Amino acid sequence: MKGRDFRALNLGALWQGLMRDGGAGNRIVPPTGFTAQLTLFSAGAMAFLAVFALALALATGRLAERWSSELAGSVTVRVSAPMDEQAAATQATMQVLATTPGAGQPRLLPSDEVADLLVPWFGPDMPVDALPVPSLIELPVAGEDFDAEGLRLRLQAEAPGAVLDDHTEWRRPLVTAANRLRVLGIVSLLLIGAASASMITLAAKAALAANGQVIRVLRLIGARDITIATAFVRRFTKRAAIGATVGTLCGMAGIAMLPGMSAAGGFLTGLGFQGWGWLLPLLIPVIAAAVGFFATRWAALTMLGAVR
Amino acid sequence: MIEMRDVGFGYHGGAELLSNMTLSLQPGMFHFLTGPSGSGKTTLLRLCYADLLPTTGQMTAFGDDVGQLSRDAIADLRLRVGVVHQDTQFLDHLPVAENVALPLTVSGQPVDMEALRDLLGWVGLSQHARAMPPSLSGGERQRAALARAVIMSPDLVLADEPTGNLDWDMSMRLMQLLIELNKSGKTVLVATHDLNLIRATKAQVAARVLRIAGGTLHLAGADL
Numbered sequence: 001m002k003g004r005d006f007r008a009l010n011l012g013a014l015w016q017g018l019m020r021d022g023g024a025g026n027r028i029v030p031p032t033g034f035t036a037q038l039t040l041f042s043a044g045a046m047a048f049l050a051v052f053a054l055a056l057a058l059a060t061g062r063l064a065e066r067w068s069s070e071l072a073g074s075v076t077v078r079v080s081a082p083m084d085e086q087a088a089a090t091q092a093t094m095q096v097l098a099t100t101p102g103a104g105q106p107r108l109l110p111s112d113e114v115a116d117l118l119v120p121w122f123g124p125d126m127p128v129d130a131l132p133v134p135s136l137i138e139l140p141v142a143g144e145d146f147d148a149e150g151l152r153l154r155l156q157a158e159a160p161g162a163v164l165d166d167h168t169e170w171r172r173p174l175v176t177a178a179n180r181l182r183v184l185g186i187v188s189l190l191l192i193g194a195a196s197a198s199m200i201t202l203a204a205k206a207a208l209a210a211n212g213q214v215i216r217v218l219r220l221i222g223a224r225d226i227t228i229a230t231a232f233v234r235r236f237t238k239r240a241a242i243g244a245t246v247g248t249l250c251g252m253a254g255i256a257m258l259p260g261m262s263a264a265g266g267f268l269t270g271l272g273f274q275g276w277g278w279l280l281p282l283l284i285p286v287i288a289a290a291v292g293f294f295a296t297r298w299a300a301l302t303m304l305g306a307v308r
Numbered sequence: 309m310i311e312m313r314d315v316g317f318g319y320h321g322g323a324e325l326l327s328n329m330t331l332s333l334q335p336g337m338f339h340f341l342t343g344p345s346g347s348g349k350t351t352l353l354r355l356c357y358a359d360l361l362p363t364t365g366q367m368t369a370f371g372d373d374v375g376q377l378s379r380d381a382i383a384d385l386r387l388r389v390g391v392v393h394q395d396t397q398f399l400d401h402l403p404v405a406e407n408v409a410l411p412l413t414v415s416g417q418p419v420d421m422e423a424l425r426d427l428l429g430w431v432g433l434s435q436h437a438r439a440m441p442p443s444l445s446g447g448e449r450q451r452a453a454l455a456r457a458v459i460m461s462p463d464l465v466l467a468d469e470p471t472g473n474l475d476w477d478m479s480m481r482l483m484q485l486l487i488e489l490n491k492s493g494k495t496v497l498v499a500t501h502d503l504n505l506i507r508a509t510k511a512q513v514a515a516r517v518l519r520i521a522g523g524t525l526h527l528a529g530a531d532l
Contacts, residue, residue, distance in 0.1 A: 028413060030401035217397045220359070221456065222386035223414035225379055308359055308382070
């Protein structure tokens with residue numbers, strides 16, 4: 001009989017109890033002092049961490065998508081030949097590439113773009129034209145039927161000295177790492193949620209245990225389970241929501257104060273929210289309130305089961 | 309109101325403390341329940357407000373089988389049965405007035421402040437409305453408990469040794485309140501082992517005296 005009654009506990013009534021001013025109904029449970037501070041602090045700290053975990057998950061997600069799209073977007077062909085044969089070898093390679101299935105229009109990188117690529121190694125003043133620098137051809141990948149391995153074999157046969165670099169070798173591990181970081185971020189969010197639920201449950205159980213006599217008296221004078229549970233649920237849900245709101249705002253402020261995104265900073269300066277992404281952390285207090293609501297409800301119902 | 313037929317009860321599945329109890333509380337009647345300490349008076353009262361369930365026999369409260377009541381139905385039953393507990397049972401963080409009004413609060417009913425003041429005046433606690441329960445004397449606590457027991461205007465008032473810790477004058481003052489309640493139409497059941505109190509009360513109101521002896525219930529007669 002008891003179990004059936006508990007499961008039938010009216011969530012709608014609980015929610016109404018949360019939304020309206022508790023009034024005298026809220027006073028039937030004595031102030032819980034230490035557990036109140038504990039819940040506020042823990043919810044705030046967890047929300048603060050959740051903001052960073054969310055930012056990490058979003059940033060690594062963006063990074064993985066960018067790298068993946070770049071990985072699939074184009075390949076580069078490097079043509080190395082003696083200086084006097086360079087132009088002919090490049091022309092031959094361009095012809096091969098132009099007839100490659102699934103590939104777009106090949107583009108020979110002009111010498112200034114090649115020079116820009118070499119700046120990090122040789123500095124800005126190096127006379128690149130005087131060096132036997134290979135020609136670089138960018139080839140967009142336009143279709144599913146693009147076969148990198150087939151193209152590599154064709155180049156070996158028809159344009160010796162041309163080497164296909166499809167970036168896969170060095171970028172694939174980075175994409176994998178970025179994806180795993182995103183998973184870690186999501187797992188961290190889940191762990192933070194679970195830890196918050198555990199913490200609120202423990203605090204609620206402590207408060208309920210400390211108020212065992214109050215609960216007993218309330219039952220004896222005719223209080224329904226919903227009435228008693230609501231008094232505790234309202235209190236802990238509000239604490240979780242308020243603590244999480246403060247923690248979330250602090251976390252968002254911390255993220256906002258990080259240096260802006262720049263090419264030099266790479267991934268680290270990309271850690272943050274972009275555009276509508278800034279609204280996502282605002283869900284954290286709502287989720288914290290929901291966690292507080294259900295964790296306290298579960299603890300209250302379990303406790304009430306021991307009181308007739 | 310409360311009907312018991314061959315009801316037995318034993319704690320934790322042990323030997324029956326009460327057995328073959330047959331009882332019918334008459335509406336509007338004043339009842340005493342007496343017997344030596346440990347005979348099961350409190351246990352019988354707890355059965356009446358479904359704090360305990362019979363282990364054998366059949367019991368109904370206001371027509372409903374107590375064993376089949378849901379938790380919410382038990383709560384509703386307790387709003388219809390005002391109980392003055394032996395140890396009074398207050399919420400110490402609330403003042404007396406809020407403790408007295410607690411049944412209204414938990415049942416979601418508005419508190420009529422005028423009626424609450426009248427009730428506190430009736431039990432002689434007007435001056436203690438804002439006092440906290442631990443600061444009350446034994447007699448004041450019992451009267452506050454009585455006020456809380458009747459604030460819902462229950463059909464039945466149960467009092468478990470309400471005068472146990474009170475002197476004679478204070479005991480009679482409390483009994484006077486219970487007699488007034490009974491005269492206003494309420495059914496009253498008072499558990500006490502104080503025979504002098506029963507005799508003094510019977511001088512003022514027609515009362516039925518039930519005695520628990522040897523685990524069973526008897527109607528006490530002239531031997532009282």
